[in-house]
Amino acid sequence: MFVTQPFSVDSYLMQLQSVIIDKQHFLFLKQFGLQQNVQQDENIPESLIIYLRVPKLDPREPPLVYPRIPFVGHLLGMIQDPHQYFFKLNKRTNHPVATLPILNGKVYVINSPQLVQAAFRNQSLSLAPLVNEYVGRMHELSPSARRSYAEDGMHERMMQLFITRMSGESLKRMNTVAMREMNSIFQGSSASRGQEKRVIETENLWLWLRNIMTVVTTTALLGQKNPWKKDPSLIEAYWSWESGDISRRTPLAAIKDRASHQGQIAIRKALNIYFAEEHHSNDVSQLTVDTVAMQKQYSFSTSDLAAAYLQVIHASLMNAVPTAFWVMAHIYSRQELLASLREETFNAVKQQSLENGERQVSIEVDQLDKLCPKLMSVFREAHRLASIATLHRRVVDDTFLSEGNGPNVRSYLLKKGITVMIPTIVGLREPRLWGGVVAAEFDPERFLGQSKKQQGNSSYTELRGTESISNLRKKAYFPFGGGKELCPGRNFAIAEVMGMMVVLLNGFDITSADGGTLPLPKPGKPKLTTGTARPDQNADLRARIMRRPGWENVVWETVAGPKVTP
Numbered sequence: 001m002f003v004t005q006p007f008s009v010d011s012y013l014m015q016l017q018s019v020i021i022d023k024q025h026f027l028f029l030k031q032f033g034l035q036q037n038v039q040q041d042e043n044i045p046e047s048l049i050i051y052l053r054v055p056k057l058d059p060r061e062p063p064l065v066y067p068r069i070p071f072v073g074h075l076l077g078m079i080q081d082p083h084q085y086f087f088k089l090n091k092r093t094n095h096p097v098a099t100l101p102i103l104n105g106k107v108y109v110i111n112s113p114q115l116v117q118a119a120f121r122n123q124s125l126s127l128a129p130l131v132n133e134y135v136g137r138m139h140e141l142s143p144s145a146r147r148s149y150a151e152d153g154m155h156e157r158m159m160q161l162f163i164t165r166m167s168g169e170s171l172k173r174m175n176t177v178a179m180r181e182m183n184s185i186f187q188g189s190s191a192s193r194g195q196e197k198r199v200i201e202t203e204n205l206w207l208w209l210r211n212i213m214t215v216v217t218t219t220a221l222l223g224q225k226n227p228w229k230k231d232p233s234l235i236e237a238y239w240s241w242e243s244g245d246i247s248r249r250t251p252l253a254a255i256k257d258r259a260s261h262q263g264q265i266a267i268r269k270a271l272n273i274y275f276a277e278e279h280h281s282n283d284v285s286q287l288t289v290d291t292v293a294m295q296k297q298y299s300f301s302t303s304d305l306a307a308a309y310l311q312v313i314h315a316s317l318m319n320a321v322p323t324a325f326w327v328m329a330h331i332y333s334r335q336e337l338l339a340s341l342r343e344e345t346f347n348a349v350k351q352q353s354l355e356n357g358e359r360q361v362s363i364e365v366d367q368l369d370k371l372c373p374k375l376m377s378v379f380r381e382a383h384r385l386a387s388i389a390t391l392h393r394r395v396v397d398d399t400f401l402s403e404g405n406g407p408n409v410r411s412y413l414l415k416k417g418i419t420v421m422i423p424t425i426v427g428l429r430e431p432r433l434w435g436g437v438v439a440a441e442f443d444p445e446r447f448l449g450q451s452k453k454q455q456g457n458s459s460y461t462e463l464r465g466t467e468s469i470s471n472l473r474k475k476a477y478f479p480f481g482g483g484k485e486l487c488p489g490r491n492f493a494i495a496e497v498m499g500m501m502v503v504l505l506n507g508f509d510i511t512s513a514d515g516g517t518l519p520l521p522k523p524g525k526p527k528l529t530t531g532t533a534r535p536d537q538n539a540d541l542r543a544r545i546m547r548r549p550g551w552e553n554v555v556w557e558t559v560a561g562p563k564v565t566p
């Protein structure tokens with residue numbers, strides 16, 4: 001599972017910064033599909049070949065958008081501010097889809113919501129070739145395991161497994177395990193309950209949440225014996241690894257990005273030990289059990305299982321944790337919103353006194369979207385503002401995309417072999433779609449359909465044909481991707497974040513370090529491969545987390561599905 005960014009665009013861009021195009025770089029371009037038609041001639045410096053080529057364009061292809069600085073302008077733009085670059089480019093050109101020349105090659109960037117949805121439906125646009133190329137560079141996998149992706153369609157099989165195992169009863173079991181783990185962290189052990197320190201002072205609220213969610217999520221996937229529970233140093237190991245350029249697999253990258261490399265080694269070692277043992281407890285997710293069984297059929301060794309599973313861990317944490325952070329931060333930084341959500345979520349839980357004097361509070365986690373519509377709207381709005389994913393597909397056969405039907409609707413030819421980029425930010429922040437200047441602002445009621453601030457702009461609807469603004473919004477809202485690559489973990493992530501928020505809102509106050517309203521941090525500068533914004537690490541992230549009076553002796557119980565014993 002190689003969520004969203006299957007190849008090393010970052011390292012590719014980094015290399016360009018030096019403007020020295022060496023052999024290694026030539027290979028990067030090759031991976032990116034940017035140097036087709038270039039014959040590698042040993043006698044001519046590759047840099048020359050690349051600079052002198054301009055992409056050929058069929059008139060039916062999307063319009064060419066030249067960068068302001070020839071050849072490298074688009075790349076430099078992406079290096080400086082990768083996500084804003086697509087946003088600004090769309091604002092400048094208004095093309096539904098554009099061809100961006102980069103050195104001697106090109107990529108397509110899709111901007112219009114209708115074309116994005118057409119791209120999701122189009123069978124000639126696929127993520128699989130990019131995944132297979134990425135796996136080809138995963139030297140930690142044995143050659144036969146790598147071949148199973150390239151030759152036996154392992155990516156498609158894995159996606160199928162995810163879709164079935166992260167829905168229905170197996171999803172309910174995962175939700176139960178996740179919430180039980182979360183509850184035990186928040187409520188403390190029965191022996192210590194009520195006597196626990198009421199105030200947690202943290203230097204960094206992001207790290208506090210990140211650490212809790214890493215343990216909760218890995219436990220939902222791997223059960224109580226999960227390595228992250230046994231050895232909390234693996235939490236830092238994972239986040240160090242993911243903060244590096246994770247798709248670089250060269251010895252040089254290992255030296256340059258030592259912490260990231262060491263993190264990856266530590267996790268693979270721990271997962272190796274985990275997979276070497278047989279785990280029969282029923283709190284291991286069906287997803288994990290079936291993934292391992294399938295990969296063993298393809299003769300994956302324990303070390304292959306560990307290397308491949310790290311990608312599953314990555315998929316489950318990289319977006320869910322920052323999304324949860326923004327939901328929490330938006331709520332606790334607004335007193336009025338906090339009060340109204342407390343009321344909504346209080347009405348969504350059931351309470352019962354226990355014989356020992358404690359109070360049991362139960363949450364029906366898979367009903368929360370219906371029981372707490374305002375919290376759900378906040379989740380979607382926080383997600384709208386935090387999502388900065390750029391989705392990728394490869395054109396596997398020449399194909400046409402069009403914004404709709406009818407004689408005046410233009411179709412665009414997409415040529416085989418070219419990489420397609422679909423930035424979520426363009427549709428999610430489009431001012432003409434989400435209410436002008438308020439498009440960039442947080443509106444907790446935006447997805448309740450009652451917000452007065454949401455005037456669409458008719459110039460935008462005209463630009464996009466005859467579709468209504470509300471239809472266009474639906475098409476532009478795809479923070480979980482779409483088509484056959486639509487995130488299969490989305491329902492788990494939503495239940496996890498919503499369940500956690502119900503516990504926090506009822507049971508805890510979160511304030512600034514001096515007890516005032518929590519400040520909302522600004523997002524930090526993301527890497528090109530980041531799918532969900534993180535808070536700026538220079539922001540003041542200190543916070544106090546306190547049990548609310550009257551909620552000290554609460555036992556949280558989650559009703560999510562069948563009972564799951566560890």
Ligand code: HEM
Nearest residue numbers: 001002003315316319320323391480481482485487489493
């Ligand atoms: C708020 C949380 C999450 C967000 C925003 C998110 C977002 C995404 C996006 C944008 C994609 C790419 C879709 C596309 O290319 O069309 C994706 C794929 C995927 N996601 Fe999620 N995701 C989240 C949580 C999760 C969780 C919790 C899991 C697993 C437990 C998960 C597993 C996956 C997998 C397996 C893929 C497919 C990767 C591949 O095709 O190689 N995601 N997700």
